[in-house]
Amino acid sequence: MMQSLALLLTSIIAASSACTIPTGPPLSNNITQGFSLQLQNASNPDVHNHFLNIWDWGGGDQHLFVSPSGNLTSELQLIDGVITLSSAFWDPPRRAVINGEYEPLDNTTKMFMTERGDPRAIWNVVYGCNPDTDALQLQLAFKARGDELGGLLGVRPFNGMYDFRWKGPGTSVNDPNRPWTHVTLAVVHNATLS
Structure with missing residues (x-):
């Protein structure tokens, strides 16, 4: 009886603590105030609550790694759904693209930042609930790789770090030697590396 009551109370508390997602028209796909992106997936503590960091990889490209690798940036903007390194700091601006280092073992393609015209990574801005605190947060929901709709980012x-990879829609293959982890990208203003 006590276990049943405890389970019932736990279920009620969990149900009442979830944040409320606002209803209404879709959010704008432009965020002009600089932000950082926090990764969320509690099943992988190596990446959960870490940040998307940038690393100058040569040739003007910025490669994307999970903190602590690379450098934390709060210079990101979302312009027409594309993650952009602010033109106030980068001339010309660098935009997130998906077009590098395709890997057939897990059917993933690298996402990185460049000034070139590779297929852009396009996102929608949505509300979500923080998995640790239940606080309402802004998240980026993956929309398309250029004209190709769908897929997931993880x-x-x-090489001892984590880089960012896109899986096309309907992909279920995984490389057991380099397991891919789907992540939620939460928009964070004024982030500090901890």
Whole structure:
């Protein structure tokens, strides 16, 4: 009886603590105030609550890694759904694209920042609930790779770090030696690396 009551109370508390997602028209796909992106997936503590960091990889490209690798940036903007390194700091601005290092073992393609015209990573801005605090937060929901709709963004081990990889829609293959983890990207203003 006591276990049943405890289970009932736990269920009621969990149900009442979830944040409320506002209803209404879709959010704008432009965020002009600089922000950072926090990764969320509690099933992988190596990436959960870490940040998307940038690393100058040569040739003007900025490669994307999970903190602590690379450098934390709060210079990101979302312009027409594309993650952009602010033109106030980068001339010309760098935009998130998906077009590098395709890997057939897990059917993933690298996402990085460049000034070139590779297929852009396009996002929608949505509300979500923080998995740790239940606080309402802004999130980026993956929309398309250029004209190709769908797919998921995640991270995968790379030389002792994690880099950002896109899986096309309907992909279920995984490389057991370099497991890919789907992540939620939460918009964070004034982030500090901890």
